Amino acid sequence: MRYEVEYLDPEPLAALQLQRLRRIAELAYANVEHYRRAFAAAGITPADLKTLDDLKALAFTDKETLRQNYPFGMFAVPMADVQEIHASSGTTGKPTVVAYTRADLKVWSEVMARSLACAGATDRDIVQNSYGYGLFTGGLGVHYGAIELGATIVPTSAGNTRRQLQLMQDFGSTVLTCTPSYTIYMAEEARAHGIDPRRTTVRIGVLGAEPWSEGMRREIENAWDMKAYNIYGLSEIIGPGVAQECVGQCGMHLWADHFYPEVIDPHTGKEVADGEDGMLVLTTLSKEATPFLRYATKDIVSMTRQVCPACGRTSPRISRIKGRTDDMLIIRGVNVFPSQIEGVLTQIEGTEPHYQIIVSREGALDNIEVQVEVNERFFSDEVRLLESLGARIGREIETVLGIGVAVKLVEPKTIARSEGKAQRVIDTRKL
Ligand code: AMP
Numbered sequence: 001m002r003y004e005v006e007y008l009d010p011e012p013l014a015a016l017q018l019q020r021l022r023r024i025a026e027l028a029y030a031n032v033e034h035y036r037r038a039f040a041a042a043g044i045t046p047a048d049l050k051t052l053d054d055l056k057a058l059a060f061t062d063k064e065t066l067r068q069n070y071p072f073g074m075f076a077v078p079m080a081d082v083q084e085i086h087a088s089s090g091t092t093g094k095p096t097v098v099a100y101t102r103a104d105l106k107v108w109s110e111v112m113a114r115s116l117a118c119a120g121a122t123d124r125d126i127v128q129n130s131y132g133y134g135l136f137t138g139g140l141g142v143h144y145g146a147i148e149l150g151a152t153i154v155p156t157s158a159g160n161t162r163r164q165l166q167l168m169q170d171f172g173s174t175v176l177t178c179t180p181s182y183t184i185y186m187a188e189e190a191r192a193h194g195i196d197p198r199r200t201t202v203r204i205g206v207l208g209a210e211p212w213s214e215g216m217r218r219e220i221e222n223a224w225d226m227k228a229y230n231i232y233g234l235s236e237i238i239g240p241g242v243a244q245e246c247v248g249q250c251g252m253h254l255w256a257d258h259f260y261p262e263v264i265d266p267h268t269g270k271e272v273a274d275g276e277d278g279m280l281v282l283t284t285l286s287k288e289a290t291p292f293l294r295y296a297t298k299d300i301v302s303m304t305r306q307v308c309p310a311c312g313r314t315s316p317r318i319s320r321i322k323g324r325t326d327d328m329l330i331i332r333g334v335n336v337f338p339s340q341i342e343g344v345l346t347q348i349e350g351t352e353p354h355y356q357i358i359v360s361r362e363g364a365l366d367n368i369e370v371q372v373e374v375n376e377r378f379f380s381d382e383v384r385l386l387e388s389l390g391a392r393i394g395r396e397i398e399t400v401l402g403i404g405v406a407v408k409l410v411e412p413k414t415i416a417r418s419e420g421k422a423q424r425v426i427d428t429r430k431l
């Protein structure tokens with residue numbers, strides 16, 4: 001399935017974006033107190049949005065804005081027009097609430113269908129959807145998209161892994177949608193029950209909702225004998241279906257006809273050049289129930305507007321999520337991204353892709369302990385081997401981070417598994 005809008009030249013794309021922006025900005029301005037004040041603070045009204053650049057006058061909106069307006073303060077339409085409400089639990093404070101009109105659900109179905117198609121899925125695929133159904137947007141978003149695409153959807157939701165594996169074999173599922181860490185867990189469970197995941201009919205994984213690395217991609221593709229594609233989204237913008245890798249696996253195509261992207265230097269607030277890292281800021285161009293203007297995702301990416309060498313789409317591509325402006329750990333004054341540690345671990349032979357980073361403070365000194373599962377054979381071999389592996393991991397992490405860490409090697413299946421997002425960092429410091 002080919003969606004022409006993904007191949008638009010820059011000028012017609014910008015014209016479409018501006019036209020949509022003006023409608024949504026009017027809607028937000030007329031109905032949401034927060035945006036009325038944001039426009040007033042910038043000294044403009046939606047009528048002053050003559051180009052896309054004029055949007056830059058507005059301050060960012062973020063999760064905190066949603067919390068302050070809990071539960072329905074960000075809604076731009078009457079409740080009678082709201083068809084579905086989602087909420088994310090959030091790590092602190094109140095949940096963030098987002099809503100969809102009937103038209104919003106159509107857009108969501110469309111962008112998710114486009115994402116599945118971009119990864120190579122067609123109406124002949126059987127999509128086993130192991131994202132959690134419920135208030136989390138992952139499950140239902142993929143569900144709507146698969147239906148829109150005309151594929152067959154198997155709504156297993158997350159969990160009950162043995163039954164998932166049984167159904168996968170019996171139904172002949174060809175596309176698996178879930179978090180990357182869950183695919184690894186499922187593969188382990190499969191092997192433990194005498195099923196070879198490489199021999200299942202699954203050919204494509206559409207995986208996201210949590211950070212992962214190229215190393216993890218290789219592990220997953222190898223474990224399942226499938227192609228693993230990255231999908232990005234967040235509830236505030238629509239849920240899954242904001243950006244998706246194509247068969248080239250060279251960045252995620254962002255559906256810029258519905259979501260207008262900026263990549264911003266978090267220190268200066270200015271846009272960075274293509275290819276440079278910054279915070280992704282998104283403006284919803286068609287969402288009616290909870291429109292977001294200049295939403296600060298806190299996700300760090302780089303972006304390119306070059307035509308995709310693999311598929312020819314012109315839609316901008318964002319990199320993997322390289323970290324968050326807010327989950328960045330500061331350890332003894334050094335900025336540490338968990339993804340850097342993962343990057344090292346996936347390079348080292350003998351480690352499993354299950355790890356946890358424990359940050360603690362003794363007196364005034366921060367400590368990191370990296371717990372990592374290693375291959376069973378290290379535990380049956382001499383202790384010396386285990387020790388030298390631990391020392392090597394420690395050295396390599398230190399080279400990348402510039403600070404020393406303690407490494408604790410643990411047996412397979414020691415670290416708690418998750419059916420949704422894996423918890424990679426446990427920070428026990430009282431900061
Ligand atoms: P939620 O709104 O609860 O679905 O969480 C959205 C957040 O999950 C995003 O802001 C990202 O930080 C993270 N996320 C979603 N997809 C990905 C992905 N493919 N890679 C890394 N992080 C992701």
Ligand code: ZN
Nearest residue numbers: 246308310311
């Ligand atoms: Zn492409």
